[in-house]
Amino acid sequence: MMLLDPFHNHFYTNGVVHILGAGSSLSGSVNNMKKFSCRNLEAYIADHPDLALPQDVQYLRLIDHVASCARCQHVLLDQVADRLGAPLDLQPVDCDACDEDLPAYIDTEYDEGTLAAIKSYPHVWWHLWTCRECASSYQMILALQAAEAAGELPPITFASLLTPQPIIPRFVLQRSVFVRTLVPQFGVMWGGKPTETVIHDDDHADFEVRVSVRQTAGRWAVVVLVDPPVVGHAVVTIGAHVFRAPFDAHGCASLEPIPQELLTSSVGADMVVGVER
Ligand SMILES: [Zn+2]
Numbered sequence: 001m002m003l004l005d006p007f008h009n010h011f012y013t014n015g016v017v018h019i020l021g022a023g024s025s026l027s028g029s030v031n032n033m034k035k036f037s038c039r040n041l042e043a044y045i046a047d048h049p050d051l052a053l054p055q056d057v058q059y060l061r062l063i064d065h066v067a068s069c070a071r072c073q074h075v076l077l078d079q080v081a082d083r084l085g086a087p088l089d090l091q092p093v094d095c096d097a098c099d100e101d102l103p104a105y106i107d108t109e110y111d112e113g114t115l116a117a118i119k120s121y122p123h124v125w126w127h128l129w130t131c132r133e134c135a136s137s138y139q140m141i142l143a144l145q146a147a148e149a150a151g152e153l154p155p156i157t158f159a160s161l162l163t164p165q166p167i168i169p170r171f172v173l174q175r176s177v178f179v180r181t182l183v184p185q186f187g188v189m190w191g192g193k194p195t196e197t198v199i200h201d202d203d204h205a206d207f208e209v210r211v212s213v214r215q216t217a218g219r220w221a222v223v224v225l226v227d228p229p230v231v232g233h234a235v236v237t238i239g240a241h242v243f244r245a246p247f248d249a250h251g252c253a254s255l256e257p258i259p260q261e262l263l264t265s266s267v268g269a270d271m272v273v274g275v276e277r
């Protein structure tokens with residue numbers, strides 16, 4: 001989810017990173033954590049002493065692990081301080097800020113090597129190690145550049161890669177309507193059993209789109225289902241809050257956790273739903 005601060009394991013004081021205990025960082029997929037462990041990062045670093053980001057899609061699961069593992073984050077920061085001869089001067093950035101400097105990071109890495117790129121754009125390097133989505137963009141750009149260099153593609157622009165392309169134009173679900181649909185379910189919802197309530201089911205641009213609200217043990221999610229399935233992301237905006245999640249192979253995207261009051265309060269912004277590449 002885009003809004004999650006990939007730095008949520010950290011707090012910052014005068015540019016010094018403090019890492020909280022391992023128990024405080026529980027994001028990331030449990031399945032993936034089973035597959036990739038701290039040992040995999042150690043092995044990866046042994047093979048990649050310049051601490052370059054993995055370029056193989058397989059290793060996105062390593063990024064998932066690092067994103068949720070305070071120990072590995074510590075190892076990476078220690079290693080990079082060792083290579084550069086000084087601790088990284090890190091400022092927290094979100095995905096948008098990473099996108100902005102990603103082309104410059106890639107250019108510097110290409111021209112002067114990874115360590116020079118890390119030195120100039122430490123926030124990009126760190127964000128890529130802790131955000132699967134941005135790491136995936138990075139890998140895609142490198143793959144496309146390689147294809148372009150090999151003459152397999154016409155010249156490409158970064159902007160076209162980084163700007164989300166709408167698949168289904170955004171549509172608005174009015175708060176007064178979805179809250180009314182959800183309210184009769186509250187009695188059931190408080191019962192502790194998972195519930196899922198459909199708040200929208202309609203055709204949009206050749207797709208059938210179903211939007212529902214799911215509640216499991218007090219954790220709230222908006223689930224977007226598109227038929228036929230698409231490769232892309234669901235984006236749900238409620239006022240200033242933006243939630244974004246990829247679709248799975250069945251065309252299902254689950255945006256969570258969403259603060260309950262954003263979904264059930266009768267006062268507030270409408271919900272805007274979009275599907276993007
Ligand atoms: Zn680890």
Ligand SMILES: [Zn+2]
Pocket residue numbers: 094095096098127131132133134135
């Ligand atoms: Zn990101």
